[in-house]
Amino acid sequence: MYYQLINFGNEEFHAYPNKSLYWKRLNTLIVSDLHIGKSISYAKNKQFLPPYDTKEILNKIFVSLDKIKPCNLIIVGDLLHDVFSTLSIKDQDYKNLSQYMKNTDFIWIKGNHDKNIQIEGFKNFTNYKIEKFLFTHIPIETSLFQICGHYHPKVKISHRGKTILKTCFVHNEKIFILPSFGILTGGLDIHSTQISDVLGKNNLSIYPVGQDKVYKL
Amino acid sequence: MNINKSNPILLHPLNKWMKKKKWSWFPHQIETFHHVRTGSDVVVFAPTGAGKTLTGFINPIDDLIKLKKFKGLHTLYISPLKSLANDIVRNLEKPIKELDLNISFQVRTGDTTPYKKQKQKQKPPHILITTPESLALLNSYENAKEFFHNLKYIIIDEIHTFLDNKRADLLSLNIERLQTFSPNLQRIGLSATLKNKQDAKKWLCRKKPKIVSYENSVLPKIKILESKERIPWSGHMATYSINEIYKEIMKSKLTIIFVNTRAQAEYMFKNLxxxxxxxxxxxVHHGSLEKNLRLKVENNLSKGLVDCVVATSSLELGLDYGDVEKIIQVGAPKGINRLLQRVGRSNHNLNTPSKAILVPTNRFEFIEAKAAIEEIKKNNLDKIDLKEGSFDVVAQHIFATSCAGQFNLNNLYSEIIKAYPYKKLKLNDFKQLINLIQDGGYVLKNYDQFKRIFQLRENKNIYKLVHKRETRKYRMNVGTIIENPMLKIKLGTKTLGNIEEVFIQNLSQGDSFIFAGQVLEFQTMKNNLVQVKRSKSLISKIPSYSGGRMPLSTNLANSVRALLAKSNMWDSYPEQITSWLKRQKNISKIPKKEEYLVEQFPRKKNFYTVIYTFAGWHANQTLGFLLLRGFKEFNYKPLGFVANDYAIVLWSLKEVKEIKKILNLGLLDKHLDNYLEETSIVKRLFRDNAIISCLIERRLPGMEKTGKQVLFSSDLIYTVLKKNEPDHILLKSSYEDAKKNMIDYDRLREILKKIDKKIILKKLTSISPLAVPIILEINRENLSKKETDEYILEDLENEILKEANVLSTN
Structure with a gap:
């Protein structure tokens, strides 16, 4: 499977075009901001998005797990969009999940969207430390290297008179932000104040996600 | 028509006033009065200046005076433009005030204050002047039935602008609703002259349908600018003739220069x-300018305080500017009706001819201008093709209906199919649209507990809105006009107008661009506001506005072909045009009216195929894409294509040997779906469909979501839906829209059906004179959005890698 090699905190990570990140040395797969059930949550407000996002996101995860067979799957927050989201997870999905949980630890870092929700078999954490790395939804004050989500980063690229906005992986020296793994999720420009307050403006490593490839800027 | 003493018009309440003004009734006014009095629905065709507005009001005024103390709303007047509504009031005011008639009238548009709207609902005037959108809103109120149940007349002004678009669909549905409320309602349509008058009649009239027509016998005087300069081969900016245009302005008291795009308007203005x-x-006047700026220009125009206004179609309709002496049309006329409408803006006196000068910006446009003048002499107008109504508008209408109260599915369906555009709407499609409003209409039933409308348990045919607060959402999303994401431009605290977000995204701080006739420097963008300052820069960009491309009418295209073939006319053309055509005749061929010339020649290592279809840009663009696929299939290794209104050029690595085997109807059937898929045409239209059908909400002022994000998320919805439910009604709807509007499907089909017998193939050793203009337009490759994105990323990465290599080897 194609990947882009990313060096962060003196470790090698693989960034996949499906917006997941793989830490090969520890056989750990990392995803963020799946926002499962966003459609059903919008339906509450009578905005009827196609109700297929949950199925597609879970399938994307299952395909990755089949290929990589990781020991750990770390979700750095916002697995679910809100309390209603579980309504969109079908019995068959639960069965599949428990099958995968036999070989993989599902580590669920809680995000702002899914703080108080439980799903059987998931191990819940507010943040999770492995060696010198801290997995957390929103970065905190720490001397550790942090891998997080929350911001759904996108990068604006102007080249030869054209401008495009692309989902991306982005990090500075200490903080790594994953793109959203969701289907109906939008994004935020990495130069917006929300993101630059966290990452700063300079010395960013940016990896836009293309159709079948992750690029490096 | 003779007016004898017994003619009822002489007893009309306005007759006294007409006499005092020393005016007499136009024949079409008398005729309309008669038909409407005897119970007919009527469409009146008359040129500007022939008292059209008054014609509409003759019967309502007569009726109101006869009924004496009529209470409630009597007549509804629908205008296509808000600004026109106010003008109507001014016209109506004069006779009613001078005769002291007991008739009340008011305007109701998006600009009317909530307070006034509320008062109008409590105590309606006799005559209400409004727009299609405001009518739709009125129909969505719970008391709509009581409000309209006494309505006697509905007048549709400028009905020719309402025949072939989604706004027309919306209006047609709401007229049928009014007819249900008030079965005796009579319909009066007012139109500019039209070729297919019967179609307008079919669209509007139900009761004893009648057409009343008044043709102007005075033809306009239109000529082509006689330029001493060289007419360029291609391009659209008319820079060559700017001095001559300026001289023409000096010669007349007041001139309007019409151009075809906003960018041209800015450019022309700057150059003048x-x-x-x-x-x-x-x-300068165009649709993106701030309303106050536009109003100021319009005001100055009507008072004769300016010498010249450069304008787009924004000044085509509406107000009477009596003092305009001359019209200059810069660029191709594109259609006979459009040109006549524009020319008619000068000299609103029926007995003296309007004067206009056409300025072609390139050589093909010269032929087009000449052809347009010929057709106008023959009074050969363009046809306006009626289209089948769009699904998304029905969805919106269903939502609106539910806001007004519970409704019966069968009753609503039978009301809708009375509207002309929806005569063929299938019950099954209609039911799917009900489901769309209910819960998105998906096969996967996830939203049962979140429905917007629901069926009553005791009668499954009756639907009811879940909660009253949903009405607010309908009212925020009413209408069929979807604008591109726009940003406000601020110079200091002053708003200059709106500019496309896409354009601003391509600017960096310090870049200058032209807007509202000023050179501006881009400073910052915050909260959807673009802050600018004045700039003295000489290099500046001009905002381009997407979707501004005007279609070349089939009628005019045909006459361009015919004219081109008439070689006995050539000597009357300017020398440069004549010699261009003569050389073409010697080197290759001038196609006859029914022929399709195809030229092939090698050029710079590649092989070129030029096809002269004269089918208009939309159809040619589609054909270009299809041919690209066809060429690939035959392994000719095509590299790209460019299309304009007249021709398509494709270039390939290998010689295209079997063009006749590719260029036929099979091409369309085989590759069209593929084409729609890859060019994201359907995707773009899906956004409009999703917004019009109220599946997603439109951006409103003060909402933080920018237009780009709306576009983005509708793309996501499209992708998910396409993958999981390809038969969804909104996808079907978008696909139909694409066929109807974007790709000129029917026109292309007509051409391809008969093309194989009419191809004239010319193998040349080098480029022909006729091919030069389109070859000059080759400046970019045609890549789909997806491909473009990948291309940009890859290119950028390569560049950076190159840079990195250089650094490491040094």
Whole structure:
């Protein structure tokens, strides 16, 4: 499977075009901001998005797990969009999940969207430390290297008179932000104040996600 | 028509006033009065200046005076433009005030204050002047039935602008609703002259349908600018003739220069300003300018305080500017009706001819201008093709209906199919649209507990809105006009107008661009506001506005072909045009009216195929894409294509040997779906469909979501839906829209059906004179959005890698 090699905190990570990140040395797969059930949550407000996002996101995860067979799957927050989201997870999905949980630890870092929700078999954490790395939804004050989500980063690229906005992986020296793994999720420009307050403006490593490839800027 | 003493028009309440003014009734006014009095629905065709507005009101005024103390709403007047509504009031005011008639009238548009709207609902005037959108809103109120149940007349002004678009669909549905409320309602349509008058009649009239027509016998005087300069091969900016245009402005008291795009307007304005030695008062007017700026220009125009206004179609309709002496049309006329409408803006006196000068910006446009003048002499107008109504508008209408109260599915369906555009709407499609409003209409039933409308348990045919608060959402999303994401431009605290977000995204701080006739420097963008300052920069960009491309009418295209073939006319053309055509005749061929010339020649290592279809840009663009696929299939290794209104050019690595085997109807059937898929045409239309059908909400002022994000998320919805539910009604709807509007499907089909027998193939050793203009337009490759994105990323990465290599080897 194609990947882009990313060096962060003196470790090698693989960034996949499906917006997941793989830490090969520890056989750990990392995803963020799946926002499962966003459609059903919008339906509450009578905005009827196609109700297929949950199925597609879970399938994307299952395909990755089949290929990589990781020991750990770390979700750095916002697995679910809100309390209603579980309504969109079908019995068959639960069965599949428990099958995968036999070989993989599902580590669920809680995000702002899914703080108080439980799903059987998931191990819940507010943040999770492995060696010198801290997995957390929103970065905190720490001397550790942090891998997080929350911001759904996108990068604006102007080249030869054209401008495009692309989902991306982005990090500075200490903080790594994953793109959203969701289907109906939008994004935020990495130069917006929300993101630059966290990452700063300079010395960013940016990896836009293309159709079948992750690029490096 | 003779007016004998017994003619009822002489007893009309306005007759006294007409006499005092020393005016007499136009024949079409008398005729309309008669038909409407005897119970007919009527469409009146008359040129500007022939008392059209008054014609509509003759019967309502007569009726109101006869009924004496009529209470409630009597007549509804629908205008296509808000600004026209106010003008109507001014016209109506004069006779009613001078005769002291007991008739009340008011305007209701998006600009009317909530307070006034509320008062109107409590105590309606006799005559209400409004727009299709405001009518739709009125129909969505719970008391709509009581409000309209006494309505006697509905007048549709400028009905020719309402025949072939989604706004027309919306209006047609709401007229049928009014007819249900008030079965005796009579319909009066007012139109500019039209070729297919019967179609307009079919669209509007139900009761004893009648057409009343008044043709102007005075033809306009239109000529082509006689330029001493060289007419360019291609391009659209008319820079070559700017001095001559300026001289023409000086010669007349008041001139309107019409151009085809906003970018052209800005450019023309700037260029005139640069040579404005006489300090003429020149202004610019287009749809993106702030309303106040536009109003100021319009005001100055009607008072004769300017010498010249450069305008787009924004000044085509509406107000009477009596003092305009001359119209200059810069660029191709594109259609006979459009040209007549524009020319008619000068000299609103029926007995003297309007004067206009056409300025072609390139050589093909010269032929087009000439052809247009010929057709106008023959009074051969364009047809306006009626289209089947769009699904998304029905969805919106269903939502609106549910806001007004519970409804019966069968009753609503039978009301809708009375509207002309929806005569063929299938019950099954209608039911799917009900489901769309209910819960998105997906096969996967996830939203049962979140429905917007629900069926009553005791009668499954009756639907009811879940909660009253949903009405607010309908009212925020009413209408069929979806604008591109726009940002406000601020110079200091002053708003200049709106500019496309896409354009601003391509600017960096310090870049300058032209807007509202000023050179501006881009400073910052915050909260959807673009802050600018004045700039003295000489290099500046001009905002381009997507979707501004005007279609070349089939009628005019045909006459361009015919004219081109008439070689006995050539000697009357300017020398440069004549010699261009003569050389073409010698080197290759001038196609006859029914022929399709195909030229092939090698050029710079590649092989070129040029096809002269004269089918208009939309159809040619589609054909270009299809041919690209066809060429690939035959392994000719095509590299790209470019299309304009007249022709398509494709270039390939290998010689295209079997063009006749590719260029036929099979091409369309085989590759069209593929084409729609790859060019994201359907995807773009899906956004409009999703917004019009109220599946997603439109951006409103003060909402933080920018237009780009709306576009983005509708793309996501499209992708998910396409993958999981390809038969969804909104996808079907978008696909139909694409076929109807974007790709000129029917026109292309007509051409391809008969093309194989009419191809004239010319193998040349080098480029022909006729091919030069389109070859000059080759400046970019045609890549789909997806491909473009990948291309940009890859290119950028390669560049950076190159840079990195250089650094490491040094």
């Amino acid at each position: 300003w640069l040579i404005n030695k006489k300090k003429l008062k020149i202004a």
